[in-house]
Amino acid sequence: MSKIEKALNKAKATGGLRVVSPQDRTDPGQQLSTVSAGLVSASEVELRASRSELIARMREIAPLDKGFMAKSRIIHPEMDENGTVRAFREIRTKVVQRSQGRNCIIMVTSVTGEGGSSFVAMNLGAAFAFDAGKTALLMDCNFRNPSLHNLFTTHKNPFYGLTDYLENTNMDISEIIHPVGIERLRVIPSGGRREIPAEYFTSIKMKRLLDSIRERYHERYIILDAPPMTESADTQILAELCDYVLLVVPYGKATETQVTASVKAISEKKLLGVVFNNEPQVPDLGWRDIFRNPFSFISQAISHKNNYKTSRAK
Amino acid sequence: MNMHSEQRRNLLINEAFSRRKQAVAIFVAVNLIALVVGLSWPKGFSASSTILVDDKKIIQPLMQGAAVATEVADRARMAREVIYGRKMLNQVLADVGWLKGKPSPEEQGKIIEKVSKRITITGTGKDIIKIEYRDEDPERAFRTTQRLAELFIAESLGAKAAESQAAFDFIDKQTEEYHEKLTKAEEQLKEFRSANLDARPGSDADISSRLSTLQTKIEQTDQDLKETEVKKTSLEKQLSGEAEVATVLSREGQYRSRIAELQSQLDTLRLSYLETYPDIVRIRHQIDDLKEAIISDRAQRDAAKASGRVTIDENVINNPMYQQLKRDLSQTQITMDTLNARLNEAKRQLQQELERGRRVHGGEATLTELTRDYQVNRDIYQDLLKRRENARVSMHMDTERQGLNFKIQEPATLPLEPIGLRFIHIIIGGLVLGTILPFLLIYLMLQADQKIRIGLVITEKHKIPLLATIPHLWVSSEVAVARREVGWLSLAVSVSLLVTVGVSFLRIMKVF
Numbered sequence: 001m002s003k004i005e006k007a008l009n010k011a012k013a014t015g016g017l018r019v020v021s022p023q024d025r026t027d028p029g030q031q032l033s034t035v036s037a038g039l040v041s042a043s044e045v046e047l048r049a050s051r052s053e054l055i056a057r058m059r060e061i062a063p064l065d066k067g068f069m070a071k072s073r074i075i076h077p078e079m080d081e082n083g084t085v086r087a088f089r090e091i092r093t094k095v096v097q098r099s100q101g102r103n104c105i106i107m108v109t110s111v112t113g114e115g116g117s118s119f120v121a122m123n124l125g126a127a128f129a130f131d132a133g134k135t136a137l138l139m140d141c142n143f144r145n146p147s148l149h150n151l152f153t154t155h156k157n158p159f160y161g162l163t164d165y166l167e168n169t170n171m172d173i174s175e176i177i178h179p180v181g182i183e184r185l186r187v188i189p190s191g192g193r194r195e196i197p198a199e200y201f202t203s204i205k206m207k208r209l210l211d212s213i214r215e216r217y218h219e220r221y222i223i224l225d226a227p228p229m230t231e232s233a234d235t236q237i238l239a240e241l242c243d244y245v246l247l248v249v250p251y252g253k254a255t256e257t258q259v260t261a262s263v264k265a266i267s268e269k270k271l272l273g274v275v276f277n278n279e280p281q282v283p284d285l286g287w288r289d290i291f292r293n294p295f296s297f298i299s300q301a302i303s304h305k306n307n308y309k310t311s312r313a314k
Numbered sequence: 315m316n317m318h319s320e321q322r323r324n325l326l327i328n329e330a331f332s333r334r335k336q337a338v339a340i341f342v343a344v345n346l347i348a349l350v351v352g353l354s355w356p357k358g359f360s361a362s363s364t365i366l367v368d369d370k371k372i373i374q375p376l377m378q379g380a381a382v383a384t385e386v387a388d389r390a391r392m393a394r395e396v397i398y399g400r401k402m403l404n405q406v407l408a409d410v411g412w413l414k415g416k417p418s419p420e421e422q423g424k425i426i427e428k429v430s431k432r433i434t435i436t437g438t439g440k441d442i443i444k445i446e447y448r449d450e451d452p453e454r455a456f457r458t459t460q461r462l463a464e465l466f467i468a469e470s471l472g473a474k475a476a477e478s479q480a481a482f483d484f485i486d487k488q489t490e491e492y493h494e495k496l497t498k499a500e501e502q503l504k505e506f507r508s509a510n511l512d513a514r515p516g517s518d519a520d521i522s523s524r525l526s527t528l529q530t531k532i533e534q535t536d537q538d539l540k541e542t543e544v545k546k547t548s549l550e551k552q553l554s555g556e557a558e559v560a561t562v563l564s565r566e567g568q569y570r571s572r573i574a575e576l577q578s579q580l581d582t583l584r585l586s587y588l589e590t591y592p593d594i595v596r597i598r599h600q601i602d603d604l605k606e607a608i609i610s611d612r613a614q615r616d617a618a619k620a621s622g623r624v625t626i627d628e629n630v631i632n633n634p635m636y637q638q639l640k641r642d643l644s645q646t647q648i649t650m651d652t653l654n655a656r657l658n659e660a661k662r663q664l665q666q667e668l669e670r671g672r673r674v675h676g677g678e679a680t681l682t683e684l685t686r687d688y689q690v691n692r693d694i695y696q697d698l699l700k701r702r703e704n705a706r707v708s709m710h711m712d713t714e715r716q717g718l719n720f721k722i723q724e725p726a727t728l729p730l731e732p733i734g735l736r737f738i739h740i741i742i743g744g745l746v747l748g749t750i751l752p753f754l755l756i757y758l759m760l761q762a763d764q765k766i767r768i769g770l771v772i773t774e775k776h777k778i779p780l781l782a783t784i785p786h787l788w789v790s791s792e793v794a795v796a797r798r799e800v801g802w803l804s805l806a807v808s809v810s811l812l813v814t815v816g817v818s819f820l821r822i823m824k825v826f
Contacts, residue, residue: 091781094781119787256764256771259775260775275781275782276784280331
């Protein structure tokens, strides 16, 4: 956690900071412009600080429950020693390096179905959002098999998504961007589930949407959760609209020929790299306890079963 | 590559963990199967006997060349041929008691097949044959092995003795045949010799040398004869010119020489003295007297001649020269006669020799042939005689067991401990197999499955940067389930191990 991040958090806690809704763009925008105009010769740190301030004013809803996050397999900074978190941080660093610090649109797609592209996209977004100076926007483009809407636990009202926006000309962008309870992370769900022809992606509206989102925050990284390469032709069209493509290769599910085919379908310039996902790992089951008392596990197992039975009986 | 192998190991462990239920199931199943198999596995007892084939005794170098020891190149193979023979197996079966139940021929065949399958014959080293036999019954294993070794030795020695006997018999027969041939040849030769006495080897040369001697002799005699003839002619010539007697001439000669002497004295005196000198006169008178004596002597001789009788004057002697010549001539005549006789004799002999030579040439060809036959037969016969003696010694060596010999180096003993796969081996094998098999199956599955399981492979194949390898994110509920599962699985493994160890212990303590 950077010093700025800490300072911001402290400021927020003391009430010295005002949380502003993203819709009041003109105000902070002007502020930013004046700040940037006034600090032409200001150092990068100062610029970043000002931007962070802007980001920090983003309106947030109540943070997600840690248990729910763990259940939904979403990483959070507290899982510091976890290999998964380390891996996502690594990806984030590499993306930033590649984009030379500018915000960009990254499409995450899997080689095969069930490849975990949604998982990667979600957590990559979460990883970007770790940094108080950055914000991330997740966009669910997998209409056939959407998954990002699962994040919305607190929303009681029906919410709009990408399909609604593309179909409805009167809709404002702000109506489809939703906070999910993770700081600095915004999500555009897929919307009403339906068959969306590829033409939607080629439409000017889609392009304009992406451009405007990109322009909104300079520190915002847009991440598209696209359907698997081998299953949908939409993905390739979508690839044209974004800056970079991240290919997810699921462990033990994809053959080399599938990888070759996917790689060929993506232009070399855009292909950021490959993420090898879901490599099995022996979890820490508290092996030390096993060595100390080999029967503890057995007794645990038995007691659990008894508990289960009694609870069932009740 | 190292990194790859490490990755592969991790991969194997991770895959094994994710298939923990199956792995443990396999472990438990293999263990239990091993336990059941181990309990029902029949015990096997094995008895073995080692036979030393001893052919390097002192007798061998001593009898080098004189006797031929029976050589066996591959002793184990020989042993196999002997032992697996129906005759021997039948004998063994009868002796050991397989045939007590009086089995039918088919059953017997089956028993023989079974028994011969259990016999192992190995040639350890050059001279050692190991006969091994295994059976469920230790007593029977022992007795069968013992009997096999004994019978094998007896059979081999018998066969060997028979072989050398046969060899001897054959050579003996051959020797007899050649003896007969030789005798015949000798007989023929003798007959021919007695018919042609001259005909003996070398008589040709003898004749030719004799011929040349005779030739030389004839020539020499001829030469001598001619010389003698010349001598004779010369002698005759000389003899004709020589007087038979030399007397007359000698008295007259005396007178004349006296006259000449006196005349010379007279001449000398005349030079100094006158005719009247007394000495001269006296000498003249003397000369005259002498002349008169000559005349009277001559007259007397003529008268004697006319009367036809020889008057031997005491002064008359035979001519020695004449005598000598006459003797020489006579001698020469004798020599000539001798030479003539010798020449004739030599010529006769020459003729005889020539005739003999002609005779000899005819017989010599026959003689050479007969002699050659005789010699060849004699050589072979002698050789065979020697061989027969060798064969006899070989035969004796075999009958007295001095040559190639068989000795039971290590007699069969009653096996006390079962051999081969035993209960404990099977149990340990089951434990090991149960541990290895799941990993092996996973490894094979990973080899067969073409799906990508190592992230670096993509980088290597496609030259695309691998941004990160995301490990499976364990959710706490998943961890809890896994913990419980591991608990159950370790319980299963523990129970399985406990059962195995318990049964093994009881088995080793011979409870059952």
